[in-house]
Amino acid sequence: MSAILEPGSGSRKGRLRVAEGGLVVALLLMAAFAWSPFSPFPFVHGLRFALAAALLWGLALVLGEPIGGFRYWARELLPTPFIPYVFLNLGPLIPVVNPRIADELLMRWDAAILGREVQAALYSLPLPSPAVDVLSLAYSSFFFLPLSLVIVLAWRHDPALQRVTAVLALTFLVSYTGYFLVPAYGPRATVAKHRWESLPHGLVGGKLRVALDELEATKTDAFPSGHTMATLATLICARRRARDVYDVLLPIGSLLIAATVLLTYHYLVDLLAALPFLVAAWWLAAWLAGPVPPAEPAVRTTRE
Numbered sequence: 001m002s003a004i005l006e007p008g009s010g011s012r013k014g015r016l017r018v019a020e021g022g023l024v025v026a027l028l029l030m031a032a033f034a035w036s037p038f039s040p041f042p043f044v045h046g047l048r049f050a051l052a053a054a055l056l057w058g059l060a061l062v063l064g065e066p067i068g069g070f071r072y073w074a075r076e077l078l079p080t081p082f083i084p085y086v087f088l089n090l091g092p093l094i095p096v097v098n099p100r101i102a103d104e105l106l107m108r109w110d111a112a113i114l115g116r117e118v119q120a121a122l123y124s125l126p127l128p129s130p131a132v133d134v135l136s137l138a139y140s141s142f143f144f145l146p147l148s149l150v151i152v153l154a155w156r157h158d159p160a161l162q163r164v165t166a167v168l169a170l171t172f173l174v175s176y177t178g179y180f181l182v183p184a185y186g187p188r189a190t191v192a193k194h195r196w197e198s199l200p201h202g203l204v205g206g207k208l209r210v211a212l213d214e215l216e217a218t219k220t221d222a223f224p225s226g227h228t229m230a231t232l233a234t235l236i237c238a239r240r241r242a243r244d245v246y247d248v249l250l251p252i253g254s255l256l257i258a259a260t261v262l263l264t265y266h267y268l269v270d271l272l273a274a275l276p277f278l279v280a281a282w283w284l285a286a287w288l289a290g291p292v293p294p295a296e297p298a299v300r301t302t303r304e
Contacts, residue, residue, distance in 0.1 A: 018169075091219060094218070110187075138258075160293060170284050178224045227265070242295070
């Protein structure tokens with residue numbers, strides 16, 4: 001698949017990279033939703049998103065394409081604060097676009113896949129405090145797994161870094177579209193509410209869950225599982241570009257995905273839906289920035 005931005009073309013001074021462009025488009029769409037005739041928000045609410053888009057674009061142009069130093073790191077990590085900014089501000093906009101909550105539909109799909117007995121057993125499975133602590137820690141690492149991969153690849157000046165960043169950023173953004181299409185709170189607010197409230201607090205698990213719940217302003221974010229999408233995208237990219245990083249992230253990512261269901265954040269159908277959404281994000285990133293190629297094998301020299 002040939003990329004819209006051929007290798008190197010997105011690196012010219014004055015051009016937005018694919019990850020940055022995707023975030024600019026997302027922020028401008030958020031401004032448009034806030035300014036729509038159906039929105040109850042004042043003009044300034046949408047203006048914040050438009051200004052954030054202008055700030056991202058302006059910083060990208062000012063930073064240019066340095067090959068090292070502070071500006072290099074600032075440009076490579078530029079999308080990092082804007083991804084959570086987009087997510088944390090989606091909550092009030094989702095009802096403007098789609099006010100219908102889909103938890104009942106997702107519960108029926110879950111029951112059809114699992115059977116009601118298995119569904120009930122899944123959401124009542126006893127978990128000891130140490131297991132809940134480990135799962136909560138893994139779940140909380142969600143944003144740091146892709147960030148750690150980007151930092152390692154930037155440190156190594158990996159030539160495919162921009163393509164990896166495009167995959168990761170677009171994976172987040174494509175997952176956000178699902179929140180508008182199928183707004184849902186997840187099982188912790190419905191079929192597994194008692195399980196959520198009765199999970200052991202443990203040493204750190206309870207505090208982490210409370211902190212995440214307070215920080216997460218967007219509540220109807222169950223479908224698809226963005227945690228699953230971003231984790232799988234990170235693992236695929238790491239396997240292709242940094243096998244040593246993949247080996248470290250694989251067990252953490254596996255626990256993270258398990259935690260989405262065992263800690264009642266997601267229905268099983270949310271995890272299944274993550275796969276086609278991830279395929280769409282991966283295809284879009286490959287189309288715009290080019291596919292993420294496998295790393296060249298290290299050249300070994302031997303003495304005669």
